[in-house]
Amino acid sequence: MLDLIIKALPIFLAIVPLFVWLDKAKRFTHRRKFYLERLTVVTEYIENYCGKDKEKIEKDCAAQALVCSEKVSYLEVDYVIKEYPQRFFIMIKKLVTARHMVDTTLDDGKIALTAKxxxxxxxxxxxxxxxxxxxxxxxxxxxxxxxxxxx
CATH class of the missing domain: 1.20.5 (Single alpha-helices involved in coiled-coils or other helix-helix interfaces)
Known part of the structure; x- marks a missing residue:
């Protein structure tokens, strides 16, 4: 039994790096598709909903679909797009985490986040x-x- 394992070990050690390389390539292409889909969704949201006069419920639904969370409204999404465009998804994740500590107010058409x-x-x-x-x-x-x- 041990003899068979020792004979098969070099073959196994030669094939495993190939599988690891193929897995990395697959993960890279999957990640690339994920970010391209993100780009199209963000572009669609900015073109169709950000700063436009639409129904609030429609804007809320579009914002929640964009960030995949029902804890965020269009006010927060519009604020993060304007203030932190380069770190949009990072800031949205932090905002969802701190949602119970932050209130959103609308003053003269400007969106402001305030702490309780x-x-x-x-x-x-x-x-x-x-x-x-x-x-x-x-x-x-x-x-x-x-x-x-x-x-």
Whole structure:
């Protein structure tokens, strides 16, 4: 049995790099098709929906189809296209991740993203965490003393 494995090993080692090379070529062409399809979808969205007077529901559906997420509206997509065109999909991914922390407002035709929290609220939260940490230290130490005196 071991003899057969040793005989087959050189053949296997000679063929595996060929399969790896073919797999890399297939992945490259697949990735290329994916980015070309992305380009056509973005171009179609910009030509047909970005900044146009269409129904909001139609623009929302087109924006959600573009980014493949129902968590984003056309306001966010238009904002990211105008502000970050070179990193569109990266910024959309970050926006979807932070969606619960960001509000979209429309002021005089300009789209603005605003955070629900402020710097002051983060400072307050930090002080609350520090207070909880020190109070837990006091509780742990008093627990150790009570256990020691109880024995």
């Amino acid at each position: 929290s402020s710097k002051q609220s983060y400072k307050k939260k930090r002080w609350v965490l520090v207070g909880c940490y020190f109070s837990s230290m006091i509780i742990i130490e008093s627990n150790n003393l009570l256990v020691f005196f109880n024995e």
